[in-house]
Amino acid sequence: MGLIRWLYKDFFGDDLHSLISNRRVQRISPLRPVVKMLAxxxxxxxxASLxxxxxxxxxxxxxxxxLGQLFHVSKERYRLLLGAGAAAAVAAGFNAPMxxxxxxxxxxxxxxFSTSAASLVLLSAFVSSLISRCAFGGHPAFELPAYKVASHWEWIFYLGLGVIASVVSIAYTQGIKIARDWFQGKIxxxxxxxxxxxxLHPALGGVSVGLVALQVPQILGVGYSTVEAILHDGRFPLSVLCLLLVAKIAMxxxxxxxxxxxxxxxxxxxxGATLxxxxxxxLxxxxxxxxxxxxxxxxxAMVGMAAVLAGSVKAPMTALLLLFEMTQNYEIIxxxxxxxxxxxxLVEQFNARKSVQGLNLQEMGINMQKQNDMDVLSAVSIAQVMHQSYLTLPAEMPVLEAGLTMLHSKCHTALVLDECEQLEGIVTLDDxxxxxxxxSHDSHQACPLHKLRDICTAEIIYASVDEPVTKALERMAxxxxxxxxxxxPDNDRRVVGVLERERIALACNLAVFQSRFQDSLN
Structure with a gap:
C-alpha cells in the first residue's frame, strides 16, 4: 500500500490544482485514474475505515x-468538465443524480456557477445514473426503511439533533486535521x-485500524451493512452505539x-446514523x-446521517437531496x-469564531485542492497587498452626515474611529x-441625529499586517x-491599511505568473 501511494504521489502528483488553475490544460497521464482506482x-x-x-x-x-486536455478547451470549460466528472461519480456511486x-x-x-455549468453537470449526472441503473438496477447505495413524522413535537427534537450533529461534525473534521498533522510530523x-x-505511513494506519477492529469489527471498510442494520433496527445497546461512534471517528x-x-x-x-x-x-x-x-x-438515525454529512463537508443541499433520493419519501424533507x-x-459559526476552515477537498480524500497557488500565495504578506486608500469617519459623526460623506466619496464601506484614532467599528451605506x-418610518419625522457609534458593527474580523495573505483569505471566505x-501586530485597534479581495486575486495571479516564469527560465 505504501508503494502504491508513493507511485501515485511521485508520478501523478498529490492534487489536481494544475487542472483548475492553468490557462491552458497541463498534460496528465491517462494512467492516473487507473492508479487511483488500484490504490x-x-x-x-x-x-480502511473510509x-x-x-x-x-x-x-x-x-x-x-x-477530455479537456484532449480537446484543448479553455480554463472555464476545463473546470466545468471537472465538475461534470465529479457529479457523474456521485450520481453513479449512490444512484442519486440530484x-x-x-x-x-x-x-x-x-x-x-452559470446556467451552462448547471446544464452540463445535469447531463453528466443523467448519463452516469442511466448507465448505473441499467447495469446494477435502480436501487440506491443501501436500502432505507419507511419514514414518517410521528407528531409535531418532533420538530424540537430534530432541532436538538441538528445541534448535537454540529458538535460531532466539528469533532470529526478536526480529528481528521489533527491526524494529518500528526502523520506529517507537525505535532x-x-x-x-x-x-x-x-x-510506511499507510501501513501504520492499517495496523492501527486492524487492532481496533479486533474489538470493533464494524468500523472496517465502508460500513454500509452496519448502517443498514442500525436503520432497520435502531435499538442497539447504547454502549455499543457509543463505542461505534467514537471508534469510527478515530479510525x-x-x-x-x-x-x-x-x-x-x-x-x-x-x-450520523450511530449518533x-x-x-x-x-429520547x-x-x-x-x-x-x-x-x-x-x-x-x-436517517436524519442524523444527513446532519453530520452536511456539517462535515459543507454541502447541505447535497446531504438533503441524497437522503431524499434514497428514501423517496417527501415526509423526510x-x-x-x-x-x-x-x-x-452552528458549524459555520464555530469556524468563524475560531478562524478555522472545515474540510477541504483534499481532506475529504478528493485531491483536487488548489494547493500550488495557495503555496505560492502563502509567501505573500498582507503588507505587500494592502493599501492605505480607505475612508475613515469619527465615531461621533451624525449618521446623516456620514451617509452624505460616503456618497460624496463614492465609498460603500467606511472604518469608524474613536477620538484616539482607534478602530471602533465598520459602517456601510446599507447600515x-x-x-x-x-x-423615519417609526417617528414619521426626520431621523434623529444619532451617531455612527450607535449603528456601526463593533464585532470586527480583521487581519494583522504580519500575517500571510492566505490567513486573511480564509477569514474572508x-x-x-x-x-x-x-x-x-501589537494593537488590534490601530488600523494600518485595508485588504480587498480583488487585490488578493491580483497578487495571486502575479505571484503564480512570476513563479512559473522563473521555473521556465530554469
Missing amino acids: ASVSLGTG GPEGPTVEIGATLGAI AGVFFALEVVIGVS HGVLNLMWVPRA TAISLGSGLVGGVFAPAMFI GAIYGNL ELIIPSGWIEIAPPAAY LPLMVAVGASVW IRRHVFHE IRGLTQLPVVA
Missing part, C-alpha cells in the same frame, strides 16, 4: 480533465512520526491521515411512555431541513440606509467578506 481498491479492500466516493469523484474529475449535481455545484465548481512531543518513512481520521485512499462521505453517514440512533434511544428513555408520540430511533440547517449554521428609513481592515 483505493487496496485501501478499501483491506479494511468510503469509496472520494476516489470515485477524483477519478471522474480526472476523466473530465483528460445529489451528484448539487455536490458538483456546491463543492467542486462553487457558488459562482511534536506525542509519538512524533518524523522518524517513520512516509511510504477514519487515522486512515486519512496515514495516507490510505478513500473518502469521508460514507464514514460521515455511518457516524441519530443514540439520540433516538435516549425513548427520557420521555415517558404515552406522553408524546415519537418516531423510532431508526428515523433519527422537513426534518432534514431542520437538522441539516441547524448543523451547518445607514436601514437606520434612516427605520427611524468564512463570512463572505470582500475586504478586511488590517491592524498593527
